Amino acid sequence: MGEPRKGAHMTDPKHEKSQTIQRLSRLAADETAPAKVRARAAGFADRLTAPTRIGLFGLPRSGKRELLKALLAPEPLPTDLPAVTTEFVPGEKVESLAMLGNGSKISATGYPNEDLMEQGAVFITVESPACAQKSRSYLLVQCDAVAQDLTAALRWAADRVDIAIWCSQNLSALEAQVWLAGPGELKNHAVLYCPAVDPSQNQEPARDFPHLLDANNGPKPVADLVSEIIESAVAQDIWSASPLLDKYATHNDHCSPLPQEAPPPAQNTVPRAPELARIELARLFNQLRLAALNLEQTVSKSEDPEDILGAFEELFEDLTAQVSADSIVAETWPDLEATLEDARDFGLLLRLEGGAAQATDAARLLLQIRYDMETKLAA
Numbered sequence: 001m002g003e004p005r006k007g008a009h010m011t012d013p014k015h016e017k018s019q020t021i022q023r024l025s026r027l028a029a030d031e032t033a034p035a036k037v038r039a040r041a042a043g044f045a046d047r048l049t050a051p052t053r054i055g056l057f058g059l060p061r062s063g064k065r066e067l068l069k070a071l072l073a074p075e076p077l078p079t080d081l082p083a084v085t086t087e088f089v090p091g092e093k094v095e096s097l098a099m100l101g102n103g104s105k106i107s108a109t110g111y112p113n114e115d116l117m118e119q120g121a122v123f124i125t126v127e128s129p130a131c132a133q134k135s136r137s138y139l140l141v142q143c144d145a146v147a148q149d150l151t152a153a154l155r156w157a158a159d160r161v162d163i164a165i166w167c168s169q170n171l172s173a174l175e176a177q178v179w180l181a182g183p184g185e186l187k188n189h190a191v192l193y194c195p196a197v198d199p200s201q202n203q204e205p206a207r208d209f210p211h212l213l214d215a216n217n218g219p220k221p222v223a224d225l226v227s228e229i230i231e232s233a234v235a236q237d238i239w240s241a242s243p244l245l246d247k248y249a250t251h252n253d254h255c256s257p258l259p260q261e262a263p264p265p266a267q268n269t270v271p272r273a274p275e276l277a278r279i280e281l282a283r284l285f286n287q288l289r290l291a292a293l294n295l296e297q298t299v300s301k302s303e304d305p306e307d308i309l310g311a312f313e314e315l316f317e318d319l320t321a322q323v324s325a326d327s328i329v330a331e332t333w334p335d336l337e338a339t340l341e342d343a344r345d346f347g348l349l350l351r352l353e354g355g356a357a358q359a360t361d362a363a364r365l366l367l368q369i370r371y372d373m374e375t376k377l378a379a
Helices: 013-029 035-049 063-073 112-120 129-132 147-160 172-182 220-249 275-301 305-322 327-332 334-353 356-378
Strands: 050-058 086-090 095-100 107-108 119-129 135-138 164-165 189-191 209-213
Touching: 013 035, 013 220, 050 063, 050 147, 050 220, 063 135, 063 164, 063 220, 086 129, 086 334, 095 112, 095 147, 095 275, 107 112, 129 135, 147 172, 147 189, 164 172, 164 220, 209 220, 275 305, 275 327, 275 356, 305 334, 305 356, 327 334, 334 356
Parallel strands: 050 135, 050 164, 086 119, 164 189, 189 209
Antiparallel strands: 086 135, 095 107, 095 119
């Protein structure tokens, strides 16, 4: 899921998204295109067609269920949901599938009932028409107020969530400690929903969230904010895919329309990277995310392309230095090292040329590096 871009706007978002998916799918199936281009097109298409995954975290009685009701509206949600981690996914009607402690599974029509819970469910999947209508899924993470358990829950959920919402009553020291030490990939589109936090106080833990809703907000504004984040991210993904389509897809844009069914996902045969390499790459990804936020501030404070391009060049230079020839990231993903080296050299050329167009090219280059990192972390 792409980074929301300030000012991203489309006159007809649904139509443009549909057209972009069609063009990407054609390019992915075009055997005359280079293999890497087809793979990138398929990756963009998958991102645009997959449901947005939203995770709800926090201590017990922090307001997660009330917020889930607002997110699932107008579908009614029972007040007696079981106190186990539950995932809501798209479906034609409400049905529940429970995984028991022994690994077996049992299903039931409707929301989880008492008979289902008496058999010891440890994880429940609920199919929901509301999720299907909005193309979203929701992961309600239930966990005791223990730092070790909360940390483990965040790590488990990191690759299952696109938007993380931390619900809290007062953002205690325990919560702040767990969140600040949590996986960097969770913090990309994170929302803090905490009625007791005053943003004017500039509290350090609250600053780690790109989005903050305080005492003046309720569940409905959170639902609106989630929609804004998704719409902006979709616009950004379309914008990021446009150079690829402009370069390679022009010749087949007038082919007959593809069937509406999305192509089956490609089987991932790449072995999982070493854990130490993934940890280091996650650190670099979080550094890149924070640098992108700083770049937004640079853009807002200065309209001089020289200042903006200088910031991009500094970022590319720093990342290249960290992914050096003897680093575990370069050893595991040599193509990423080559990409960063090319970005460093290209960033220098863009700064030398100067101008608003070069600043736009540098922004797209940064998005491509981010996408490469996200793809490797998700593998």
